[in-house]
Amino acid sequence: MRGLKNMKLPRWLAPIRDTVGVSRWMFWAGVVIVAVFVVMAIFAPLLAPYSFDQVSSGGVDFPKQHAPDSTNLWGTTVGRYDVLSRVVWGSRTAVEVVLLAVAFSLVVGVPLGLMSGYIGGKLDRILVLIMDALFAFPYLLLAIVIAFLLSDKLEGFFLSDLFGAGVVTAAIAITAVYVPQYFRVVRNHVISVREEPYVEAARALGAPRRTIIGRYVLQNVIQNVPALATLNAADAILTLAALGFLGYGIQPTEAAEWGYDLQRAIDDAGAGIWWTGLFPGLAIVMLVVGFTLLGEGLNDVINPLVRSRPTEAPDIPAAGGEVGGWAPEAPVGIDRGRDP
Amino acid sequence: MSDADDNVDSGEDRSEGDVAIAPGEPLVELTDLETTYSVRGSFLDRLRDRDSGQVLAVNGVSLELRKGEVLGLVGESGSGKTTLGRTLLGLVPATSGSIKVGGEEITGRSEGQMRELRRRLQIVFQDPHASLNPALTIGALVSDPLRFHGIERDRERLRERATAALERVGLSPAEEFLDKYPADLSGGQKQRAVIARAIILEPEVLVADEPVSMLDMSVRAKILELMLELKEELGLTYLYITHDLATAKFFCDRIAIMYLGRIVEIGPAEEIYREPRHPYTQALLRAIPEPDPRRAVPRDLPRGEVPDAVSPPIGCSFHPRCPRAFEPCGWEPRDLRTALESRWTELSEEEFDAERAVLGDLGALDSSEREVVIPAGSGHEGGDVMAIFDSIREAAPDDPLWRGVESMEAAGDGVRVRFRASLEPRPLDIGGAVVRCHLHDPEAADGGSVNGE
């Protein structure tokens, strides 16, 4: 962390160096947790003892619902999968889906919000109506409907070859849920930035509209997006798990997915088989917590005024008289009896 | 980018159709310019879909800006001076009238066509901090106009041009500023950067909207001096928009005084300061605080403030505040309300309650009719109301209002008031200046010859 002091950071990230106290702690805890899962995702083939759909090793079938032992460190599931391997591979699925979903949401939500906010008028009304309708829809239901509509339709899609059709489907379903949020945040911010004198100044200087939007509006709006994206990522993990849990997500043969595993583990819980549910469940909780901490930390870093960063009152050397000092108060107007 | 770009755009070229205009010739001509905008009413009004009202921010202004001059456009907030500047640049559309730049009509142009024009007309806004994009460096901000107009694309060249512009406005060594962000600069430095950005396109006209009013006294003079230097060096023509006649005195060749969307007086600066003819100009001049403790706060200032532009006073819009108003200035029931209210500030609470009870609904006082009946309160009659007005009149018999009241009599359970017909002040040529005030109009001044509206 100390090395960071000397790091050349982009301007908007520079405040990271200045964070203190809780937000600093939250930010770095989030970074560490998320990094652990990203490493797991990237190196899943190396870290996981078996493949996610492997039910035997060295010609020997894994036993069903077997308690943790030396062959299966975290035990096996009812489908004879190795729990540890499923959890590790599951992080790859989660990270892939989250990345895709965030990317899709940004690509769709940010430009729409920009246009809607800057151009305004009819376009704005229509887009706001659509987005509000999407927003008002129960999010899980929306994701299920999209996932259902898209199932088996994405076979030829170029991303499907890279990530698998199931992952892309899930990502798009989640995107539909989060686009309205990006849209709203960006649009509302654009509306306030649009009225800034520097935007009018750019117009007065003869800037073409696309330059104004891209260079003068977007640059001042985009800074809120990383925090939002990170917080949404946390939410997306839960949505993905919910989809899997309900059976509308990724099929177990296609990729490992924690939600699906949780669902399969329900019956085990009553029978004292704790390992099938505990580990995927913990993984979900940890990653969600990680993203949330990172998002909240980023929020504090980017909008430092939201939570004031206290500095201590200095000591005034006694040379100038005795050091007094009253308990200070925030400035208020004519004191109307309300405590500040 | 390729060097070819450099050859194509030397940056010196002007848009075609540009006819050389000799100094002193009109460069920008405004004729009967009107700019309206609608104001949002209250939440309830909007729910009821009620027309919330139009503000005539610029109300029939005719003006010419001569090449090489500094024209001061002076007025209080709400005078429409800023809207006029923004209309001139096409930042808000003109409702009617014409704007000609170098003989070319520019009203009704599309945003795309206006873009080209903005190489010739530039603006410096009041708040230097707010008019610089906080996300860009000073170097990028200053050179952006070149990029906007496709004059220069090469990064190195852009930087060179920005350096030259910054040095020109006194931000030297420019290297110290190129990579800084606006937040790192002081107010005066920011305003210099804004000016650098405005002159980098080598415009002909610079609209300066209160360029120094947000700056400290200690730097105002420096920025004004810089602007004067640039004017000489670059052959600029300025429209200097301000509320401050003191800075305008140093800066302007001609002065136009604006009040509620109209130009009430315009003329050579020397003439305006030597002999201000419009009572409003006189008031503005008297109100300027002078760093001389022997002078007390001026007391004979116009009462009240600039009225709401949604429903401006009839006749001369300055008449409700004017100490020298007389018969034809446009008296109306609202002026009676002002008189009543100012009387009430001098009464004790009991006296006020008693008097208020004598009067009925005062809604009639909000109209602009020539004749209104002010009803008495329940249990009172016209005579009682009349008595109140009589005592107001007695207290201040010289109040201009009474010259505007043609007749006033008790009529049953109320008082009927008839005002004199109003006369729109017309522009009058006096001593090289143009004044819109009945005091200087021999036809209106005899108080009788009223041809009404």
Added chain:
Amino acid sequence: MSAAEENAAILEVADMRVWYGTRGDPVRAVDGVSFSIGAGETLGLVGESGCGKSTLGRGTLGLLPPMASVSGSVRYDGRELVGMDPKELRDMRGPELGLIFQEPMTRLDPLQTIEKHFRETLRTHEPDLDDDEVRRRSLEALAGMGIPPTRFKQYPHEFSGGMRQRIMIALALVLNPKVLIADEPTTALDVIVEAQILGILADLRRNFDTAVLLITHNLGIVAEACDRVAVMYAGEIVEQGDAREVFAEPAHPYTRELLRATISLETTGLNYIDGAPPSLIDPPPACRFHPRCPNAMAVCAELAPEETTGGGGQRVRCWLNGPEERIPEGGREPLEREEIAAAEEA
């Protein structure tokens, strides 16, 4: 200062310091300031922005953010305010010490009528007032500001900017404070309205015997509305005295240059002060104005100037005004400095 003034002083500030904590060294916004205001007297506090004027005003009332420390003494009517219990101090703000801010709009609650503003203000400090009394006193205060009783039940947005500032002043005056601190009360207003408000403030000291501390950056306003003036630079008061005398014969070069830079109808040329007020974290040594001072001498960069009495009876801290015997040999030589570029201006 004459003995008579000393006796009548209602507010006495002595060697006051207000420092703000930062991550690094503290900001010495107010650094050893002494002045006093007598009943019915208006003191104008003037200087460039960033000189600590507002901090001084707020610090006097104990209205400072948590990272500020205060030392020295602020005596109001014989009572020490520095170190006073916050609750007690809060009760004094309003009935004893009033405050008027720059932006009247943001200080009025848009959802409450003027009547409610007054009722709350009065009831907070005088809980036993009955409704009639509240109304009587409010209307009286408003009428004094030229606001008719018919507008008592209106909301802040129904008033113009100047009216709102009048309401703010009426709200401050309804409690009859003995000291009123007005922080740039006319900056956001038009010239004519500004003159109207200044007229009101000028009347205050005559009619109510209120002591007023008027903070402004405009010397013209000080000249018109103040009896005495204190010129502040970089956290210190460099000159204070009778306004007529200070304006007629400014003893400190900073005062003189500020006067020259003020653009009014009477000025005959454009003048300005080179450079900008220094950082208050690390102000220049000795006389803080020496890097910008056209008359700087060698001593100015070496020794802090002592308080002396100027030609007009004002108190001034500048070596030009002596004391002669304290200036070391060669101290009168002109100070050699680098030229100040526009790059360093305010």
